[in-house]
Amino acid sequence: MSKIDVACIIDDDPIFIFGAKRMMELSNFCKSFMVFKNGQEAINQLKPIMLNGKDIPDIILLDINMPIMDGWEFLDEFIKIEAHKSITIYIVSSSIDPVDLNRAKRYKNISNYIIKPISIETLKGILEEELQE
Amino acid sequence: MVLKFKNYIRVPLLINTPYILSSQVTKATNQNEVNLLDFIQKYASIGTWEFDLELETLDWSSETKKIHEVPIDFTPNVESGISFYKTGYSRDTISTLFTKCISNHEDFDVELQIVTPTNKDKWIRAIGMPIIKNNVCIKVQGLFQDIDKKTKDTKALAYKEQQLRKTFENTLVGMAIVDLNGNWLDVNKSLCKTLGYSKDQLSTMTVKTITHPEDIHIGQKAMIEMMRGQREYYETEKRYISKTGKNIWAQLFTSIIRDDSGEPLHYVAQINDLTKIKETSKKVDQLLATTEDQNKRLLNFAHIVSHNLRSHYGNLDMLLDIVKMDLPETTENEIFPLIGLAVSHLGETVENLNEVAAINIQKDLKTEPLNLLENFNRAHSSIAALIIDSKTTVSINIDPNILVKAVPAYLDSILLNFLTNAIKYKKPNEPANIEINTNIVNDFVVLEIKDHGQGIDLEKYGEKLFGMYKTFHKHDDSRGLGLFITKNQVEAIGGKIEVESKVNEGTTFYIHLKKHE
Numbered sequence: 001m002s003k004i005d006v007a008c009i010i011d012d013d014p015i016f017i018f019g020a021k022r023m024m025e026l027s028n029f030c031k032s033f034m035v036f037k038n039g040q041e042a043i044n045q046l047k048p049i050m051l052n053g054k055d056i057p058d059i060i061l062l063d064i065n066m067p068i069m070d071g072w073e074f075l076d077e078f079i080k081i082e083a084h085k086s087i088t089i090y091i092v093s094s095s096i097d098p099v100d101l102n103r104a105k106r107y108k109n110i111s112n113y114i115i116k117p118i119s120i121e122t123l124k125g126i127l128e129e130e131l132q133e
Numbered sequence: 134m135v136l137k138f139k140n141y142i143r144v145p146l147l148i149n150t151p152y153i154l155s156s157q158v159t160k161a162t163n164q165n166e167v168n169l170l171d172f173i174q175k176y177a178s179i180g181t182w183e184f185d186l187e188l189e190t191l192d193w194s195s196e197t198k199k200i201h202e203v204p205i206d207f208t209p210n211v212e213s214g215i216s217f218y219k220t221g222y223s224r225d226t227i228s229t230l231f232t233k234c235i236s237n238h239e240d241f242d243v244e245l246q247i248v249t250p251t252n253k254d255k256w257i258r259a260i261g262m263p264i265i266k267n268n269v270c271i272k273v274q275g276l277f278q279d280i281d282k283k284t285k286d287t288k289a290l291a292y293k294e295q296q297l298r299k300t301f302e303n304t305l306v307g308m309a310i311v312d313l314n315g316n317w318l319d320v321n322k323s324l325c326k327t328l329g330y331s332k333d334q335l336s337t338m339t340v341k342t343i344t345h346p347e348d349i350h351i352g353q354k355a356m357i358e359m360m361r362g363q364r365e366y367y368e369t370e371k372r373y374i375s376k377t378g379k380n381i382w383a384q385l386f387t388s389i390i391r392d393d394s395g396e397p398l399h400y401v402a403q404i405n406d407l408t409k410i411k412e413t414s415k416k417v418d419q420l421l422a423t424t425e426d427q428n429k430r431l432l433n434f435a436h437i438v439s440h441n442l443r444s445h446y447g448n449l450d451m452l453l454d455i456v457k458m459d460l461p462e463t464t465e466n467e468i469f470p471l472i473g474l475a476v477s478h479l480g481e482t483v484e485n486l487n488e489v490a491a492i493n494i495q496k497d498l499k500t501e502p503l504n505l506l507e508n509f510n511r512a513h514s515s516i517a518a519l520i521i522d523s524k525t526t527v528s529i530n531i532d533p534n535i536l537v538k539a540v541p542a543y544l545d546s547i548l549l550n551f552l553t554n555a556i557k558y559k560k561p562n563e564p565a566n567i568e569i570n571t572n573i574v575n576d577f578v579v580l581e582i583k584d585h586g587q588g589i590d591l592e593k594y595g596e597k598l599f600g601m602y603k604t605f606h607k608h609d610d611s612r613g614l615g616l617f618i619t620k621n622q623v624e625a626i627g628g629k630i631e632v633e634s635k636v637n638e639g640t641t642f643y644i645h646l647k648k649h650e
Contacts, residue, residue, distance in 0.1 A: 013444065013448065015448040015451075015452070016444075016447075016448060016451070019448065019451040019452055019454075019455055020451075022455050022459065023451070023454070023455060026455070026458050026459070065440075094440060094443040094444035094447050095440055095443075096443070096487055097440075098491075116443070116444060116447035116448075116451075117446070117447035117448065117450040117451040117454075118451060119451070119454055120454065120458070
């Protein structure tokens, strides 16, 4: 029933990853996951996937504050890759700094800014938006 | 200001007037000689006199009478002549000299004061010489000169000179006379003290030798302009090097002195030591920079702390949600709900911290004119349920025309906070009774919120009232950040809060908000 096949989580916090995965499972959010611990790892892995056109994620939940390559740097790299499929990107961060919120608005690829913690309700909301498209 | 000093002005101490002193003077027979004599007497203000010892007569020429300010037909004698002299030094001196002239055949030439019939002191010069015949003095002849104006001018000048000299020497401002080549001609004590050199040492130096090498160019253009007559003075700041090698910051004020034909003579410089002021202002600047830096770091710190705390809180909250869904059986105990409560309090605290940090970070807050009554009513109706439940009475007396300058979100939060506080801290056994009034004080609207509640012991808690996490009442819901945030918000929009309170009688808050004109 889910329209989302692959959900991608880019976050350095193992607790968040655990929680998010569990909630996705419980809410029947998607069929499979892809998890990266920082922007660099995500770019390195996503690039060949994007070019192959196989198992491209439908949705990315992207954290901002991460080591090595943060969320913004990831976005700047990611939008350079030619995509064969529309990917919905959500920023999921604990930051409530207006600077971050405003910065997110400048990227047209970003669908929404979700302030942590996420809940089942949040995930259901995302799912509904996806199904409407 | 033009200053003139002793060394550079010749003060005429001796009056170089040609005197004609001859025993023939009064006996001149030649008409031309008489005319010349009258001419000289008139224009040189010099009269003649003659005392005949045998006849005991004293003759005064018309000029002498004029100097004495007596009529032309006045007939003097020795007593009346001497009585013109001012009592004391002048009269004693002339008596002695006159006697000595007759008895010892001594000439005299003296400057003394007479008193005119109109009771005016007048400086005169009296010259006398004996005429000797057979070794006996038979006549005394002499000259009488009006030197009043010159003497008074000289004395006035000397007085002024002394005044200026003392000012120059003793003023706290460093002062110097500098010639056109930059040599120190004269310096005062203060300047010597500032620079650490003695007067003699400086006199062998030029201005250039003690100027900081980087500042030598300063004022050169102005100096040239002053020499050319295009400028009278100039003012600047520059550094000198003291004898001990210390940098001396100085404010320099230089003016040029010219002679009668306008030719430049020398410079007069005033040098104010600014070193201490400069050092102090440097310290102040450094302190300011340090404070600003610390402030920035503090805000940054608050930011990081609140951010990091937020993410941990977020995780805890999320994990609790998962436990509820995944392991519902483990939540059915006393402890789990308490964990939930603790986590939710943590979340609120973090939220509050963030808010405080946000208020302090905001710089250009956009205030707008807001109707106070409308906003108050909105806050009032948003807690309508609480008001009804607690049987609170609120009497609102706000002029519907009052507009305040505020940030909408802040004003909402301020009003809501004071209103809920007033209800929260009611007397335990009776419903809250709140009175709202407004006053206009200068540019401010003073919103008065009187709660008739428990009151606060201001002597004990006054200083902590608006502090972070201070509570004074044993109340389930008092977490104490409300007033702190509210105060920050009021101050951020240019207002202030005053409080009056008495235990068991209630508290009145006066919230000063900027009035919109």
